[in-house]
Amino acid sequence: MNDNNPYFKELDDIHVEIQALFDGSADAGALDRIMARFAPSFTLVMPSGAVLDRASLHDTFARLNGARPGSQIQIKDRVIVAQYESGAVVTYREFQRDDTGTANVRRSTAVMEVDAHGLVRWRHLQETFCTE
Structure with a gap:
């Protein structure tokens, strides 16, 4: 791809x-x-194993707004695992770092859908902490 x-x-x-x-x-x-x-039925499995729905994700993003000065996010190793007419399953590694020295790497699998308007929407995301 x-x-x-x-x-x-x-x-x-x-x-x-x-x-x-x-x-x-x-x-x-x-x-x-x-x-x-994000699709209305979106779910996220956090690295901790906690599961968030779309409303909980909204609350999390609202809480993190401005909370990580100098935030940098890099996406690497993107792979289409499966692609079909209505969407795809994608894997990638996400590298996060900020000005406080906080850094982490996540290996993620996302299920994405194409909505009725042809827009890509996130349906499900599974994140796992990993080393580089």
Whole structure:
């Protein structure tokens, strides 16, 4: 798959918005734009094993707005595991770091859907902490 793949584009685009939200440089509409990318039935399995629904994810993002100055997020090793007419399963590694020295790496698997308007939406995400 190339960098024009709509699932890879969505993966890159959302993390640019999340990075700006975390570091406090996002505009007032950023949280709404980010949340619009998630399907109503979205679920997230955190590295801890906790499961968040879309409403809980919204609360988490709202709490983290500006909480990580200097936030940087890099996405690497993107792979399409399966692709079908209505979506795809994508894996990737996410590298996070901020000005406080906090850093982590996550290996993630995302289930993405294409909605009725042709937009890519996140349906499910599983994150696991890992080493580089």
